[in-house]
Amino acid sequence: MVATDLATTVAVTAAHAAADKQARDIVLLDVSDEVVITDVFMVASAPNERQVLAIVDAVEERLRVELEVKPVRREGVKAGRWVLLDYADVIVHVQHTEEREYYALDSLWKDCPAIEIPDDPQQPRRPGAKDSSDEQSSSQAESS
Numbered sequence: 001m002v003a004t005d006l007a008t009t010v011a012v013t014a015a016h017a018a019a020d021k022q023a024r025d026i027v028l029l030d031v032s033d034e035v036v037i038t039d040v041f042m043v044a045s046a047p048n049e050r051q052v053l054a055i056v057d058a059v060e061e062r063l064r065v066e067l068e069v070k071p072v073r074r075e076g077v078k079a080g081r082w083v084l085l086d087y088a089d090v091i092v093h094v095q096h097t098e099e100r101e102y103y104a105l106d107s108l109w110k111d112c113p114a115i116e117i118p119d120d121p122q123q124p125r126r127p128g129a130k131d132s133s134d135e136q137s138s139s140q141a142e143s144s
Contacts, residue, residue, distance in 0.1 A: 049080035
């Protein structure tokens, strides 16, 4: 099973919003083969609670405005050390750097394929997927 296109779009949009607020080590993991209740985990970190909350606010705002989606559940906002936003098909984890190192979600889910975060948020790509520029360069190479 592979994450749905909608889940991938939501995750990539969330990743771009997090990056705009200087989130560190942003990772998108396709957990659809391992977890029944969701398709994608986004994991990002920040060095302090204030930045964790700024990232969370930016993700929520961007997803609400651009994709008209709201989280089903929000956890950890009061403490600001590990905030979880549950969008059903996408779970966003924004962690303080210390929590990220301690809980090591990346290691826990290391067998799940990563989803590439493209420069253009409208173009999510899975590893090994070809885009139109790949096809153009291969067709140009063949015609030479």
